[in-house]
Amino acid sequence: MKLKFTKMHGAGNDFVVIDAINQQVDFTPAQWQALADRRFGVGADQMLVVEKSSVPGCDFRYRIFNNDGGEVEQCGNGSRAFVKFVVEKGLTAARQITVETLAGIISPRLEDDGSVTVDMGAPVLEPALVPFDAEGLQGQPEGRETLWPLVLELGGQRETVQVSVVSMGNPHAVQVVADVDTAPVELMGPLIEHHVRFPRRVNAGFMQLVNRQHVKLRVFERGAGETLACGTGACAAAVAGIRRGLLDSPVRVDARGGQLSIAWAGEGQPVYLTGPAVTVFEGEITV
Numbered sequence: 001m002k003l004k005f006t007k008m009h010g011a012g013n014d015f016v017v018i019d020a021i022n023q024q025v026d027f028t029p030a031q032w033q034a035l036a037d038r039r040f041g042v043g044a045d046q047m048l049v050v051e052k053s054s055v056p057g058c059d060f061r062y063r064i065f066n067n068d069g070g071e072v073e074q075c076g077n078g079s080r081a082f083v084k085f086v087v088e089k090g091l092t093a094a095r096q097i098t099v100e101t102l103a104g105i106i107s108p109r110l111e112d113d114g115s116v117t118v119d120m121g122a123p124v125l126e127p128a129l130v131p132f133d134a135e136g137l138q139g140q141p142e143g144r145e146t147l148w149p150l151v152l153e154l155g156g157q158r159e160t161v162q163v164s165v166v167s168m169g170n171p172h173a174v175q176v177v178a179d180v181d182t183a184p185v186e187l188m189g190p191l192i193e194h195h196v197r198f199p200r201r202v203n204a205g206f207m208q209l210v211n212r213q214h215v216k217l218r219v220f221e222r223g224a225g226e227t228l229a230c231g232t233g234a235c236a237a238a239v240a241g242i243r244r245g246l247l248d249s250p251v252r253v254d255a256r257g258g259q260l261s262i263a264w265a266g267e268g269q270p271v272y273l274t275g276p277a278v279t280v281f282e283g284e285i286t287v
């Protein structure tokens, strides 16, 4: 089967985007896995599949696959690429759309300057719903946040890191580090991703505070490894920092691949993610 795709990125987090409205995309699970194992043929962090939604009032549905083949609930950078894709492909005449995802409905808007703002919905902060197993753990309160101790086996040594746990529809564990450039992301990222206290694994964020409205962030993503940017990771990091009393909204988030902006008015309120969306090239893959 030949499939047309568009290669896109949001702040360096890169995607293969597939129009499954005008193309027949009915892979077997083995075919999906084979495609993901080849990093979708051209090298990408995730694959985004664009479909019609059956939810009343929803323009589209989009499915997100990490490059380990797993389908996940949400993708912040992907949602920005998504809206640019459907506008550029003439799949909609609107500039703001409602999109059904496994995590619920999101509403990205393509701005006149080409950036995209996405209402990512309200963060989920109850540990058990992230999901995070806090059973028997003594959390350390800080502001409105609780820091949870994670014991990691690093080269035969036991090291305990203090993380905030936040869901943006997908799970995140965020820690503050002194310097993102020297943080042990490659070593610690997989240990946190697969930590037993995260039953659905987790995206591991490493955040350096520059000032109360500016952070640097690296994310070792669940099912993808470290990416140049993680949109939901930027949302989770800003929410955790605001709840800890360390940050004030809006927060500038410098990822290795570009700059994102996060605005959040507090518990129960939606998180707004703003950032770039770039179309790189069109291609065709054979599955």
Ligand SMILES: N[C@H](CCC[C@H](N)C(=O)O)C(=O)O
Pocket (backbone or CB within 6 Å): 013, 045, 046, 064, 066, 072, 073, 074, 075, 076, 077, 078, 170, 171, 203, 221, 222, 223, 224, 227, 229, 230, 231, 232, 233
């Ligand atoms: N690896 C993430 C999915 C992609 C999220 C990231 N690319 C973003 O921009 O939010 C997860 O397994 O939850």
